[in-house]
Amino acid sequence: MTSPSSMFGGDPSTATLARISTEFDAIARQMSTVSAEFAELRRLAASPDGPARDTAAEPPRPTPQTAAPGFTPPTVASPPPASNHPHGAPSRPWAPSAPPFSPPHRPPAAPPLPPGAVVPPMAGPAPMPGPPNTSYRPPVSPVIPPPRPAGPSMSERIGAAAERGLIGKILATAGVGVTLIGVALLLVLAAQAGILRPEFRVAGGAVLAAGLVAGGMWLRGRTDGRIGAIALTATGIAAGYLDVLAATKIYEWLPIVPGLGAAGLVAAGGLVLAHRWRSEHLGLLVVVPLIVLAPVLTGGLDTTLIAFMVVLSAASAWAQLGRDWIWLHAVRLAAPTIPLTLVGLLGLVGWNAPGSSDPVFATAVAVVVVLGVGGALLSMPTTRFREVLAGLASATTVPALFAGSAMHLPGAVILQVSVALAFIGTVLIGAALSRRGTRRVPDSVAQIWSATALLLLFVAVLVSFDGTVAMAVLLGLATVTGLVARTSSTMSRVLLVGSSVIWAIGVAALLDAAPPYVLADADLIQRDADLGIVVASVFAASGALVLAAGWARITDQNLSRAAHIAAGMVVVFSLTVISVTAGVLIGGPDGFLAGHVVATTCWMALAGAALAHARRRSGAARTAAVTGGLVLVAAAIAKLFLFDLATLDGIFRVVVFIVTGLILLGLGAWYARALQDDPPETGSAPTV
Template sequence: MSERIGAAAERGLIGKILATAGVGVTLIGVALLLVLAAQAGILRPEFRVAGGAILAAALVAGGMWLRGRTDGRIGAIALTATGIAAGYLDVLAATRIYEWLPIVPGLGVAGLVAAGGLVLAHRWRSEHLGLLVVVPLIVLAPVLAGGLDTTLIAFMVVLCAASAWVQVGRDWIWLHTVRLAAPTIPLTLVGLVGLAGWNAPGSSDPVFAAAVAVVVVLGVGGALLSMSTTRHREVVAGLASATTIPALFAGSAMHLPGAVILQTSIALVLIGTVLIGSGFIGSGAATRVIPDSVAQIWSATALLLLFVAVLVTFDGTVAVAVLLGLATVTGLVARTWSTTSRVLLAGSSVIWAIGFAALLDAAPPYVLADADLIGRAANLEVVVASLFGASGALILAAGWARLTDERVSRAAHIAAGVVVVYALTAISVTAGVLVGGPDGFLAGHVLATTCWMALAGAALAYARRRGGAARTAAVTGGLVLVAAAIAKLFLFDLATLDGIFRVIVFIVTGLILLGLGAWYARALQDDPAKSRSATTV
């Protein structure tokens, strides 16, 4: 044990422990002077506050003197941090205990104390001192302001902006984190309070929107400025994304139009920043200041904001259609943008899955098979959502096929095929009901069966131009779809359809089968190698 203590002393650990203990004990003494002395009637308030201010100044002066001594860095930081904390307590007493200062001037004086401490931290190249200056101020500010209100939010935003210069030439990730957290946390609390159904004092639309916008600009702007010098690019980008968290709860803190505008605007700013910073817009690699990892983080953040904006703006089947449309557009972007394709594909796949699950809830298969149920559930939004669901499934399957192995690619295409079959059925039946009522329901199922056979033919035609596993999967899918269409023909259409619709569906399906059989047999005779491959299949 003695040897370990000796080694710790050599590393300076003992000095840090003793200095930290001294900070705590001294601050307790200052608190006793300002608070308990008031309760006991010791000294007049003026002498208590003046004594606290003199002690704080003396501690800071002692720290500055000790900084010039050999091996005095640890003691200087401890003394200076104690003096600044004592100054905070003095401001607290003058503002909340004796009520000599209004809230805003009190916060201003505390900010001036913090500014002096940050100047010393920057000059001494001490992130530790910077944290000891900012963290107590963040804890003290709600006490001075009397809780979560507009004054506190404004002060935290000003603190974040006014202390940004400390990061210049310094890669101080912890201080940067604390700075951004100072306004982000109370703004998030405002949104959570509104989500719980309470009315937060800081939830005024202009104040909340302006504060969130400024914090996001500070986060993203600071990340861009430090991108070429910092060793923590991904962390800095993640912190910038974290500043958008209050915007996710804007719907509970603001009126709906303003919340949607705020969320959409931030998302578009992030997208534009990524496009320009990654060289997608401009002269390519020459303008690239954002690495791929940062582009992925900010792209995912923008997609999350758009997702929340859709949920806040729309409801019912309209929301389903818009979600599936958002997923489809994002999947298209991912195909042309290799730097963020995995993140965008993953995000769009999650959104598509949520949208498609909602589509299945709005128009489940048993509803499509019942004329009365589909008559009540049919609307244009289901048709649009089904269209986006099918196109999105194909685009996402193709995207994952480029980035994953053969097994995942095959599974993705099989799932996409099932979705397309369902979507075409929903489109045919729903559109038929919307156009023709009960007769349209029958015509829609005739069209659905025909579409199944057409898809089977498309799969077999695709197989003719491919080889290996892709050919096998396409042939198998086409034959399974033919079998499913025939099963539907005899198990559902024969029992449900009547009159001319039953005649039409059997004749059309039979002619398509004849045509497919004759075409595929001739195709195999024209290509003996493929014929042998197909025979093996």
Template sequence: MTEPDQAVIARLSSDFAAMAAYLARASVDLRQLERIVAERPVAPAQPVAPTYWQPPAYTPAAPQPPAPVPPTPKPPRSDGWIGKALAVAGVAVTLVGVALLLVLAAQAGILRPELRVFAGAALAAGLVGVAWRLVDRPGGRIGAIALAATGIAAAYIDVIALTTIYHWVSAPVGLTIAAVVAVAGLMLSRRWNSEHLALLVLVPLIGLGPVVADGITVVLVGFMLALGAASVPVQLGKDWNGLHAARTAVTTLPLLLALILTSFNSEHAPLLAVAGSVAAALAIGSAVVLLPHTKHPATMAWVSAAGTAPVLAASLAVDTAVAALMAAGLSAALLGIVLVGDRLTGGATSVRSIWAALAAVSALVAVIVAFDGPVAGPVLLAMAVVVAVGGRRNRVARWCAIGFGVAGGLFYLAYAPPSFLIEATELSAPIAASTLIASLLLVAWAVAIAWSWPADWSWASAAVVALYATTTFTVTAGVLLGGEEQGFLAGHVAATLCWIMLAAAVLRYAAKVSRAERSLPIGGGMALVAAAVAKLFLFDLGTLDGIFRVVVFIAVGLVLLGMGTGYARLLAQQDSREGQA
């Protein structure tokens, strides 16, 4: 027997041994199953029709469609909003009743003042006590929050009545009591983890406070500021943007109403300035503290920006110098926060962008309030140049630079309108100096914007602005130095020469760049040539006379000849260098 035959026999032997082992194991399992079945109770047998085995018919396998996914059942609509709506309505109606008790009852002489105040305090305490017992019961949370909010708000109104209606306590004492009540109510909202309770404590006072205090008064504004400050610690660690919005409304709306309605007389102007600054500091400072705990930083930043409105509108009631200093201080503070960066803004880029824009608006307000047009124009244009150069890599800074430049340009057009370029007008020395400075700054701003925001539209816009500013500069300088007649004509000659020289400079630059980068400067240079020639024939030919017309035509013609011959030579040299490279 050969070796391959022995190997096959050995493999068969091992296979049969494995099969025997499997059969022995199956025999053991069958005996165990028989024993288990024998121990079970026997059920009555059902007659079974005899079946005969048939070979299965062959059918091609067809792909089975996927089992249909049953639609997700919609959760049943909750009717909890009904209880909340009724609770809010109950808060409003009850507080109106408390206000009527303290105000109308006093006017009609119903009950003694002590009884009115005691009744209000007893009602407030009773409502909070009932809420405390109800909150832990099943389904009692909504009602407990509404009762507690009503009781705390009633206590606020009682304190305001003590201070402003009956004058039993001074304003500082009344504000201290109100602050204690506020802290108690807001701490209760934190204990119950209920933003709704905090909102129901704060929001009703926006309307009811002025009613009880008989208008917007200094005491009411101070009370609202104290209440807003007391609500900040309650929000620590909580993502309660609604409470932040309510706090901002409570501290901002009374001040804005005072500014619009001029409720404060001149002797209260310093208090108004202080109150506006405190409101802005509270809006921004509380946001800085709370930003690390919110998932919606942009919303909080916008709400805080709205809280600075009293500072931006302070010029309605206070001196312009004070209002300008307030706006400038706000701008400086916001700019400092933005420059510090993530440590104060919670790492949110949106917050830095919003507050950077707000800093720019504050600076704009400060300049407009502090200076008249001939001074405000150059100042704003200088700010625009600085921001455009310093923030050329930041999108928000570029838009702020555009805003400053547009505002400064509007002032510039107000005291140096285009009509000055058509008809000779003698300007006073301050206006002429402002026009000359603003013209140079306008050219610098246009170039800086086009440089920081490179695009076809930016360079085209910069060219238009630069041409207008250059013409205004030359004409103003000509009238200032040579008078209305000769100086005006000389200024336009200089303007046309500046236009054509600028075109020559752009085309010279186009000849020195590569062929791939040449189309934009060539187009710009030829557009400037067309503009200069158009001005030469449409305006200079009919306006200038005598030697001025001769000079401008000869000078422009010589420049065009030089450009024609020199550009071709420079272009050939540049192409030759590119070919060698």
């Protein structure tokens, strides 16, 4: 039996190449057929009648075997000459309308194998060296967005607006304005021209106002008459206001207080209709014109105007029952809050409202705050605007912030502290009730009111004190607030933020009162030494530790580390201020030297405390504590040789070196023994 190796010169790869050549030749024939089919499909797509035309009427396409007379088939690439294919090349079927096809160069086809010949298995393709060719990218057809639909025409928009009732509202609003202008002409211009007697003018205005309100009530019962009813009623109420204005200011038939009372009765009737019709729009149209009218009746900002606004806000509170009308609530509270705030602002430039006094201002502010907080609490279970209601209640305290310019100092401080305690008490009572399952104050509301109380206390401190006493009180307030934040999960974040801001202001004031260069100069520190600086430094150090612990409890590790670093720096500075300032206050020049001895000793003691704290920690916390302790040791030694050695003299220099050396020896011995008592864990890094 003849093996493939003997047929092809003993080389097995020759048979493999022959078989591969045969396969490539078959693939070439198939590609030619596919190309012909695509050409036919392209011809049909380019035909005017399209591919759906009737092909039954066409004569059958001739084939190479049965060609029609006179038909010349398209030129097709012929196979290579037989001389190039010694073993013969199989013929290809004729493909109509196929483009000329040139097969790629390939080796000559191998002769057919004899029967019984064994073909060796084909090896897989050898991996090509180098990275694959990724330069080719298939073409991507551009995505054509669909055409944008044409927008509605102007006529269509007008029709849609008419369907929504917008045109009716515009026409009704224009009617309100024109009618009110007519009423004003009747009351004012007719009086100037002497057309009618004053009694007829006022009576005519009253009859017109009543007729408009009656027409609105009648129209309210008709189908789709809501918009017109509100417009007519609002016009009638505004006409009633103008009538009261004419009787009070133009003809002076009514004093100011009865005039305000008559305007209030008109507003009360309008609010009754607004509540029955469930229309906040009508309620606003009733209250807003009255707020604008009241200063005209009173002739400016005075006690009568403030009293009327407070009464209006209190008397219209019932309109909120069962209604979540946030805009009307905001307008009601703004009515007395704005005049009271103006009184405080004008007091800064030395202007006092006529008739204004401490009891009047304090009572008005207290009533407005109660209305704001009480309204928020009553609406809290059902409202959608809890945070907005809480913010409006806090806004009612703005006049209290300027109480120092509108009242005498003791009364202003009492008012500010009382309002702050009222907010704090409300939050605490709400938190206690929430633990019992009763109506609770939401966390967001509690945070808003806590921030408001803290702001009031901050302003009260600034009003009450100045100088180093104010600085000490501010730092004490920040420390106490930080302690409260640790015990309250509801208000912890907002209290920490507020106390941190106040503490930072106090520390900045401390740095201004006792800068580091003053601590190094005996003459300057003796001139500026004050007991308030010592007290402020104590609160600064304690507040730094409290706030750092608070932030570490609610924040991530990075912010906690930054808070502890800042706290450590403030504690070191505060201890230095306490030591030096207290020494100067107690012993004068010698106290200055003794104070620096104590300061250096305190630095070393703090370094030892940091290293001891590190022994109870692990990981990053331990590394940070060790680093801080070693940095503080280095700073103490630097102070010892750079400042104490040059500044101190006599026994003070001896004492500071001996004490510092003994502390260093003790720390070294203790830390070495601590390492032996606490062997490192298996596989852990050696401890420093």
